[in-house]
Amino acid sequence: IPVLVTNAGDAVHDSRVIIDHFCDLAGRDDLLPRRGPARTRVLTLQAIGQGLADAAVGFRNETAQRPPALHWQAWLERMKLRAETALDTLETSWPPELARVTVGSIAVAVVLSYLDYRFKEWAWRRTRPQLGRFHEAFSGRRSMRQTALPAG
Numbered sequence: 001i002p003v004l005v006t007n008a009g010d011a012v013h014d015s016r017v018i019i020d021h022f023c024d025l026a027g028r029d030d031l032l033p034r035r036g037p038a039r040t041r042v043l044t045l046q047a048i049g050q051g052l053a054d055a056a057v058g059f060r061n062e063t064a065q066r067p068p069a070l071h072w073q074a075w076l077e078r079m080k081l082r083a084e085t086a087l088d089t090l091e092t093s094w095p096p097e098l099a100r101v102t103v104g105s106i107a108v109a110v111v112l113s114y115l116d117y118r119f120k121e122w123a124w125r126r127t128r129p130q131l132g133r134f135h136e137a138f139s140g141r142r143s144m145r146q147t148a149l150p151a152g
Helices: 015-026 036-065 073-093 103-118 129-139 142-146
Strands: 003-005 011-013
Touching: 011 015, 015 103, 036 073, 036 103, 073 129, 103 129, 129 142
Parallel strands: none
Antiparallel strands: 003 011
């Protein structure tokens, strides 16, 4: 779990809490609105990105660390279904929010890059053209180019 130690010596745990802390310190509400429905919507988008990441990393750990004869197929199918459901939801219900740079859209862009890196065979763009366009455009941002995963 990522940890930030503040100047006061307090440990702040988890990426989501750390980004909330930084947004609060900076007095900025463009990445994470301070209150109301806009905040809830951004945090929900961030949670979808985190859930997609959890499913993908779980799938990867099962297939990369255990011998094929020991793969828990039902669990792999459940993780893949979670990922597919999240991708479908992002395609159909979130394009307006993905058009803005927030902690939610950043989380989604990062996990889509991870899918491209680890799961090319999932071909998630094939049936999700809006999400693919979002990721292509977002990946052109300097911050994304500077932190890109290696070409696989």
